[in-house]
Amino acid sequence: MKECKYIGLCSICCCENKPSLFNGLSEDDFDELHSERKEISFxxxxxxxKQGTALTHFACFREGFAKIYYERPEGSNILVNIVGSGYLCESMGMFTDNIHHLTTQALTTVKLCLIATKNFDALLRSNQEMAIELISMKNKQSINLTTKLANLTYKNMAGRVADVLLYLRNDIYKADEFVLNLSRQDLADLAAMSKESFIRTLKEMRDAGILEVHRDDVKIIKLRELKQLSAN
Amino acid sequence: MKECKYIGLCSICCCENKPSLFNGLSEDDFDELHSERKEISFxxxxxxxKQGTALTHFACFREGFAKIYYERPEGSNILVNIVGSGYLCESMGMFTDNIHHLTTQALTTVKLCLIATKNFDALLRSNQEMAIELISMKNKQSINLTTKLANLTYKNMAGRVADVLLYLRNDIYKADEFVLNLSRQDLADLAAMSKESFIRTLKEMRDAGILEVHRDDVKIIKLRELKQLSAN
DNA sequence: ATTAATGATTGACATATATCAATATATAAA
DNA sequence: TTTATATATTGATATATGTCAATCATTAAT
Known part of the structure; x- marks a missing residue:
């Protein structure tokens, strides 16, 4: 890792998890943004x-994991994704109605920086690279949402549970063996099913020797078969 | 309507359905874009x-309706939305992988303008207003996708059918009585269910006096009850 | 150590929804 | 007009999934 004057301060630095959004910024602009940030721990x-409240700052994740979910009026939640270091969170309110459209809740201890949207607005208006990077980010999120929509509405339970496990393996824990920091209800919200059904499907996979599961410890044994289930 | 030199040429003009995206453009920039367009009829x-093909142009809808859907490998489709005049279509490929992630198919005769993405890119880089408008557009689409995800995964059939009918009434035909230009399969794809189930649920609503339906003719009789069904 | 409280697991059961097959209706072709 | 073709509708049936209640495991509190 190259030497960096921001080290230890904040993830919006020149280090590993700098969000690509900040790539095009001049050093002055970046320093300005950096000095305005508020470092918070959850x-x-x-x-x-909280969904429904005013969007005044966006968050730039430094450490830890959070879950992002949509709260339905009737009480059931749909868990949209799990996010960690490098993620930029504005709950789809930016340049729309300045309202958070999703709730973000810490799963572990979370350290992040808050940057006022008004600081960001000004910068965005003077910096085309950043605007284009943001559009790119938004489009990627839309692509994700669309495939999620298709998978959750058309796959059976086994396929949806497999998708959740593969998502955790590939995108979150990046290993075949991991310790969950999500409840069974969270996992069910991620697969759009009841927690009992999730547990039952998980048990079937365990019985089939595809996984080892004990409470929060998960180990994927037969990746190929898991992928097979995901594909139907 | 104010006088306009573009009248009769194309929807990306100063008239009714000018996409908000073009609001911030100078007259010169706009004329440039306008002169580069290709008018096509479908x-x-x-x-x-077509989903999976290269994104070289984006489309600006002038007249008629099209359906936009995600094609699943197994053959089933999920219909994301119906679009018409003023809609700007780039299938989420812009600034990502330059691939269409959705298929767009004409429902009626469609007239639209094609604008090469490279012309658009250059303009976007020099025009902050347009970039911000595009981000706004993208966020609104994401909000839509998220509520759709929640509704399609958690509502029962009656609620989902009611949602489809309300969507057609409010956003597409803008009237209580309309003639569909969608097949029953299309409607089912919009509600994420089988066409038989859609037909049966529709029949129940007809029997309950909420609607009058005969083939493609639909008339909403009891709007209040339809909204009630949508809310569960 | 005992109790309380919370989340996970299992079982029994009801039901919403998909599937398959048959029929009807409308549209196009001959 | 008659036939062919596509789409819509209805019916019977199977099954995937949710719901409710009971039990178990784990952690926190006294």
Missing amino acids: KPGEIIF | KPGEIIF
Whole structure:
């Protein structure tokens, strides 16, 4: 890793998890943004952004994991994704209605920086590279949402549970063996099913020797078969 | 309507359905874009953009309706939305992988303008207003996708059918009585269910006096009850 | 150590929804 | 007009999934 004057301060630096959004910024612009930030720490379970409230700052994740979910009026949630270091969170409110459209809640201890949207607005207006990077980011998110929509509405339970496990393996824990920091209800919300059904399907996979599961410890044994289930 | 030199030429003019995206453009920039456009006409059933192919142009809808859907490997489709005059279509490929991630197919005769993405790129880089408008557009689409995801995964059939009818009433035909230019399969794809189930649920609503339906003619009689069904 | 509280697991059961097959209706072709 | 073709509708049936209640495991509190 190259030497960096921001080290230890914040993830919006020149280091590993710098969001690509900041790539095109001049050093002056970046320093300005950096100096305006507020570093905050959240404990597990704490709400970072609440759906329906005003969007005044966006969050830039430094450490830890959070879940992002849509709260339905009837109480059931749909868990949209799990996010960690490098993620930029604005809950789709930017340049629309300045309202958070999703709730973000800490799963582990979370450290992040808050940057006022008004600081960001000004910068965005003077910096085309950043605007284009943001459009790119938004389009990628839309592509994800669309495939999620198709998978959740058309796949059977086994396929949806397999998708959740593959998502955790590939995108979150990046290993075949991991310790969950999500409840069974969270996992069910991610697969759009009841927690009982999720547990039952998980058990079937365990019985088939595809996984080892004990409470929060998960180990994927037969990746090929898991992928097979995901593909139907 | 104010006088306009573009009248009769193309929807990306100063008239009614000018996409908000073009609001911030200078007259010179706009004329440039306008002169580079290609006006094309499609017949009902024709594919305008095919999922998986290269994104070289984006489309600006002038007249008629098209359906936009995601094609699943197994053959089932999920119909994302119906679009008409003023809609700007780039299938989420812009600034990502330059691939169409959705298929767009004409439902009626469709007239639209094609604008090369490279012309657009250059303009976007020099025009902050347009970039911000595009981000706004993208965020609105994401909000839509998220509520659709929640509704399609958690509502029962009656609720989903009611949602489809309300969508057609409010956003597409803008009237309580309309003639569909969608097949029953299309409607089912919009509600994420089988066409038989859609037909049966529709029949129940007809029997309950909420609607009058005969083939493609639909009339909403009891709007209040339809909204009630949508809310569960 | 005992109790309480929370989340996970299992079982029994009801039901919403898909599937398959048959028929009807409308549209196009001859 | 008659036939062919596509789409819509209805019916019977199977099954995937949710719901409710009971039990178990784990952690926190006293």
